[in-house]
Amino acid sequence: MADRPSVAAVTAALRGASHTELPALIASCADDPRAGVVKARAAARRRYDREAAERRRVLAMYERARELGGGGLVVGVDEVGRGPLAGPLTVCATALDLEDPIWGIDDSKRLSPTRRESLAEEVRSRAVAVGLACVDARSIDRLGMAEALRRAMRTAVARTGLWDDASAVVIDGLPVHVHPREACLPKADAAVAPVAAASIVAKVFRDGVMETLDARFPGYGFAANKGYGSAEHIAAIGRLGLSPIHRVSFCGHFVTPAAERVDASTR
Structure with a gap:
């Protein structure tokens, strides 16, 4: 003893x-x-x-x-930024090694910012492929959200380099018709590993973009609200008008239809 x-x-x-x-x-x-x-x-x-x-x-x-890929390569696709008043729509597509799990991946909304950032770095370093695509506010106004989303998803999948090799392209949500082997599954970001990985990378990337844009267009709180319509953000629109990264088509309730975007250099 x-x-x-x-x-x-x-x-x-x-x-x-x-x-x-x-x-x-x-x-x-x-x-x-x-x-x-x-x-x-x-x-x-x-x-x-x-x-x-x-x-x-x-x-x-x-x-x-x-199961969805039948044993072949699976590309998971997810978007972030469909609903904000400002900033880009961001789509990520990822393919993972399905025999080498990345522990902790989940729907990005369930993760803390610190955990998301750590996992995004791990996904980028260990994924078979990652593709990112963004559509800016002016293009969203011109195209409409449905078409902007289709274009961004198509581009993100193409940027993986796996367009012809993917056995399945799994998209979180309803059919978008961007790929011949598209498989759509509501809540796929919490159920399918490559889609969860895509949701994490997309969220971290777009959050970083909004933090950069906050420095370029101060006063709207973009670093905190990420472009979403918080009370503080809406109040700032009332004071400052629309910035060049606001989606005019999303802001009709807060400004008059004739309101012009504000050039930050004049403020």
């Missing part, structure tokens, strides 16, 4: 162990009756169970992608 590791050492080992290391470590101290070890062991079991459930969730997303 004298050579038994201290409670502090056992606790530290359990806390620092990876998911795959935990079962053996828990088993190694299973007969240790010391209260501190019992407590640390129980906490480790709870952590293992949580992580196991999370891994099952992610693996199910990869399995759904395999």
Whole structure:
């Protein structure tokens, strides 16, 4: 008994162990009756169970992608920025190695900003391919949102370089008719791994764009509201008029139809 590791050492080992290391470590101290070890062991079991459930969730997303692609390459597509009053529509398309899971991927809306940024970097480094496309505010006004979305999705898929090789192009939402092997699935960003990855990269990329635009067009709070119609943003439109990145066709409730965009250099 004298050579038994201290409670502090056992606790530290359990806390620092990876998911795959935990079962053996828990088993190694299973007969240790010391209260501190019992407590640390129980906490480790709870952590293992949580992580196991999370891994099952992610693996199910990869399995759904395999089903939709019939074992071939799957390109997942998602958009961000369909509803804001300002800024671009952004679409991302990704293809992942379906045998090498990226743990933690999920619908971008379920993730904290810090976690999204970390996962976006991991997706970009590990994905088979990533394609991004943006449509600016003036083009959205000219084309309408439906056509802007079709064009952006088509471009994003083409930029993966996998247009002809994809067994399935899985799009979050209703049919858009951008690819001959298109498969549309509502809530795919929470159910299909490549679509979740696309949602994360698109969100992080567009948020970065809006933070840059906030510096160019101050006063609207773009870094915080990302172009969406918050009360503060609408009040700023009333004070400042529309900036060059506002979607005039989205702002009819807040300004007169004849209102002109404001050149930031004149303010």
